Amino acid sequence: MDYKKLADLLYPNTKSVDYYFDKYKDRKVNGEVTRIAPSPTGYLHVGQLYQGVIHRMLANKTDGLFYCRLEDTDGKREVENAGQIAYDMLCRFGLTPDEGYRGDNLEEIGDYGPYVQSQRVDIYRSFAHELVSRGRAFPCFCSVTNGKEEILKRREEELENADDLEVKDPCRDLSLEEIEKNLNEGKSFALRLKSIGEKDKTYKFVDAIKGEKEVRENLRDDVLIKSNGIPVYAFAHIVDDMLMKTTTVIRGQEWYQSLPVHIELAHAFGYTPFKYAHTPNICVLDEETGNKRKISKRKDAFADVRFFLRKGYPTTAVVEYILNLLNSDFEIWRKNNPTLHYSEFPFAISKMGVTNPMFDFVKLNDISKTIISRYTAEEVYNNLLAWAKEWSVEDVKTIEDNKDTLLKVLTIDRGGERPRKDITYFSEILDIYNYVLPNFEADFEINLGNVKKENLINFLTEYKDSYEEVIDNQTWFNDLKEKSLKYNFVDNKTYKQNPELYAGNVADTSKFVRLAITGKENSPELYSIMKIVGIDEVRKRIEKLIKILEKSRNI
Ligand code: GLU
Numbered sequence: 090m091d092y093k094k095l096a097d098l099l100y101p102n103t104k105s106v107d108y109y110f111d112k113y114k115d116r117k118v119n120g121e122v123t124r125i126a127p128s129p130t131g132y133l134h135v136g137q138l139y140q141g142v143i144h145r146m147l148a149n150k151t152d153g154l155f156y157c158r159l160e161d162t163d164g165k166r167e168v169e170n171a172g173q174i175a176y177d178m179l180c181r182f183g184l185t186p187d188e189g190y191r192g193d194n195l196e197e198i199g200d201y202g203p204y205v206q207s208q209r210v211d212i213y214r215s216f217a218h219e220l221v222s223r224g225r226a227f228p229c230f231c232s233v234t235n236g237k238e239e240i241l242k243r244r245e246e247e248l249e250n251a252d253d254l255e256v257k258d259p260c261r262d263l264s265l266e267e268i269e270k271n272l273n274e275g276k277s278f279a280l281r282l283k284s285i286g287e288k289d290k291t292y293k294f295v296d297a298i299k300g301e302k303e304v305r306e307n308l309r310d311d312v313l314i315k316s317n318g319i320p321v322y323a324f325a326h327i328v329d330d331m332l333m334k335t336t337t338v339i340r341g342q343e344w345y346q347s348l349p350v351h352i353e354l355a356h357a358f359g360y361t362p363f364k365y366a367h368t369p370n371i372c373v374l375d376e377e378t379g380n381k382r383k384i385s386k387r388k389d390a391f392a393d394v395r396f397f398l399r400k401g402y403p404t405t406a407v408v409e410y411i412l413n414l415l416n417s418d419f420e421i422w423r424k425n426n427p428t429l430h431y432s433e434f435p436f437a438i439s440k441m442g443v444t445n446p447m448f449d450f451v452k453l454n455d456i457s458k459t460i461i462s463r464y465t466a467e468e469v470y471n472n473l474l475a476w477a478k479e480w481s482v483e484d485v486k487t488i489e490d491n492k493d494t495l496l497k498v499l500t501i502d503r504g505g506e507r508p509r510k511d512i513t514y515f516s517e518i519l520d521i522y523n524y525v526l527p528n529f530e531a532d533f534e535i536n537l538g539n540v541k542k543e544n545l546i547n548f549l550t551e552y553k554d555s556y557e558e559v560i561d562n563q564t565w566f567n568d569l570k571e572k573s574l575k576y577n578f579v580d581n582k583t584y585k586q587n588p589e590l591y592a593g594n595v596a597d598t599s600k601f602v603r604l605a606i607t608g609k610e611n612s613p614e615l616y617s618i619m620k621i622v623g624i625d626e627v628r629k630r631i632e633k634l635i636k637i638l639e640k641s642r643n644i
Contacts, residue, residue, distance in 0.1 A: 090265055096221035098265075098272060099228055099280070103215040106358075113201050113332045120153025122336045125179065125186065126326075128160045129171035132393040133178035135384060135448070136341060140368055141184040142411045143339050146436040148187070153336070156189035158329060159205045162319045172205075178394050182404045201333040206325055213320045216328045216358070217280055217313070225285075225357040226313060228278035229260040230271050257284070258310040280314040282307075284353060292352050297337060297366035297438045307349035323347060327354045330363055337364040339438075366438055369445045371414070384448065391448075401476040401515030405431065406457035412436065413456070414446040427463075454513045462508040466499035469512070476515040484519060491526055497621050498525045501613035509613055524607040525621050531608030531630060533637060540597055541577075546638050548576035548598060549605070553631040558620060565616040573598040605634035 123144035148155035159172045173192040188199035197204050220226040286306030293303050313324040345367045355362040375382045386392040397407050412419045477484040502509035559565050573595045
């Protein structure tokens with residue numbers, strides 16, 4: 090067979106691949122060249138964010154480069170604006186690529202473009218031409234299997250006949266004349282790989298995460314370019330990563346099983362395959378079955394990374410949590426280096442485990458609380474405002490109108506050695522501190538415990554009537570204690586000696602005052618909150634509690 094002639098028939102008027110190899114010179118980068126290759130399917134998956142952290146960190150650590158390529162070849166699944174969203178999300182989480190696709194409105198950066206696959210059709214044609222002239226690909230004129238059912242049925246048969254690995258397409262043996270005849274009749278064709286793998290042979294290679302591996306050679310004549318001229322993932326991956334000089338292809342575990350095709354294809358072009366790193370899948374416990382399963386877009390709201398922004402997690406918290414999943418020594422490093430930026434962490438792909446990690450919100454929340462506890466009050470306020478402007482516009486006015494008050498309450502217990510860790514994400518701040526906002530009405534749940542109601546009412550009444558702002562916490566506390574003792578709220582020691590005196594202890598009195606003022610059992614330092622709320626409001630709120638106590642029989 091005259092393969093060159095066949096190539097010219099199938100792909101006339103293409104540039105030679107040497108043109109492209111000449112155009113895309115070797116990079117002058119010492120370190121790893123990594124890439125993220127989102128398909129525009131409507132959102133950035135948390136698994137892609139997880140990989141994005143690996144790409145970004147590996148490129149940083151090795152003085153390399155991280156670029157973005159948009160894989161928009163699957164027109165059917167495409168969602169409007171989705172490439173833009175994926176790119177924006179990477180940037181929002183601090184993983185901005187150095188090169189490549191930058192959304193639909195900004196020009197791409199870099200000398201290895203175009204970085205959008207739908208704009209690379211000419212390049213794919215040239216490489217298809219090359220493969221055919223090397224005798225390593227052939228046109229297939231069989232009708233397309235469109236229906237999902239048809240595909241599933243065929244797979245089932247392949248599995249049952251145990252020949253799922255070996256798929257030699259009947260069109261691989263068509264003569265040049267037959268092909269020419271089909272083309273003249275206007276028949277469309279898909280391009281298939283002419284596989285030359287052998288049944289008992291394997292490829293050995295090192296996966297940067299899995300270690301030394303051996304996989305069976307490829308025996309399948311897989312489709313490389315569909316009849317509409319659009320390449321499938323395998324073909325585009327090899328051509329693009331080859332021309333864009335990727336050094337390590339880091340991608341999800343789901344691609345591992347098609348690796349033999351990718352290796353064969355790279356060899357067919359005379360190219361030494363890239364290094365690969367197949368990442369484990371982040372999992373969750375399924376609420377219904379109790380089993381570990383992959384994150385699902387349908388079941389898990391956080392599969393779409395916008396979930397974290399909507400909640401108002403600091404993006405660094407999410408990235409640090411991911412680092413924690415990637416390298417188990419991150420936590421110790423963070424403890425020893427509480428103030429360094431996470432990018433200083435000595436990340437290494439070799440420290441990654443192979444087991445699928447579980448996504449643990451408790452851990453994420455803990456990291457997030459710690460990060461927010463280290464912010465200044467201004468930083469928390471600014472983040473809250475920015476969050477509301479994006480996700481909760483109806484709160485913006487409240488936040489702006491109460492700036493001073495919010496700053497005051499956010500300042501309490503902040504800045505010291507052990508800052509208060511009560512905020513997990515920005516969207517909960519207005520709820521946590523609702524008691525400093527205007528028109529607050531506490532919603533009580535009162536549990537008196539051993540405290541005698543009458544004593545409590547008497548105490549609260551005197552406390553309310555005599556309350557005035559004092560300059561320091563100690564004076565405030567002494568006053569509270571003095572009045573408590575007057576109404577038989579005693580300390581534990583006295584109680585032990587004289588149980589009949591018991592009406593509660595001093596901690597109880599502050600508990601009820603706190604409840605009256607904040608509606609909550611926990612809050613930052615009460616003394617400061619009462620100062621922020623002001624005398625009139627303090628009296629009003631205590632009065633309200635007294636009324637409730639007086640009215641209720643059951644409490
Ligand atoms: N477009 C592919 C995806 O979104 C990229 C896989 C890869 O990183 O090679 O899954």
